[in-house]
Amino acid sequence: MSQNDSKREVACTLTEEQEAERREEVRARLVDHYLGYEEHENGVVVRFDGTDESLEALAEFTSNELQCCSFAEYEIAVSPPYEETRLTVTGPDGTTEMFQDGFVDRLDVESA
Template sequence: MKQLTILGIVLLSFQAMAQKKESCCSEDAAMACKLTSAEFKERKATIIENLKKEIVETVELKNGMKYAFKDSDETIAMLADFIKTERQCCDFFNFGLSVSAQKKYVYLELTGPKGVKDFIKSELSL
């Protein structure tokens, strides 16, 4: 009897974990920024606006966007800061940061579930 109770608890735990993973990581997971409107407006007016000024090329990907920036230590630091903060408020994003060997460009890839391109264009205006 004791073993059945423990087995039941374990099975319920696995089921809850599977549901949690499914809801946060599925293709249809809701995309919404966790910042308040005031916080988001400030972020959009500062960090995101500064990034937009530095973009030299935009490429539309199947599941997101790719941006090229001129290579500099300042740009790399700005992009790293963007990723560090953005992943906390928009946890559905996948981030890719790469630096060309020729030190010409730094690339940022923002990808995610279905609909992420529309979110990037409308909410981030990137």
């Protein structure tokens, strides 16, 4: 982590209404594709199936997240044999907790 990373504030700028809309979007577009996650020191890796639908939904989700959680870095990875798509979210201290509490936990609950 660079010195600049530690200076970025971990905060989401969504209003309560926007957050409710985002929760619904995640439920509607990503839950059925969710496979699990791995926690890392500075973020999370969230695994989804390798379908075109999950890739498109993740790309849209990530584009939206860039607007409200600009402190984080996002990476979507798709590798042969294309059975899985991974979204890696990293950032300064607090990123892991924020995305686990606000994103991963929601996927876990909704997919159960």
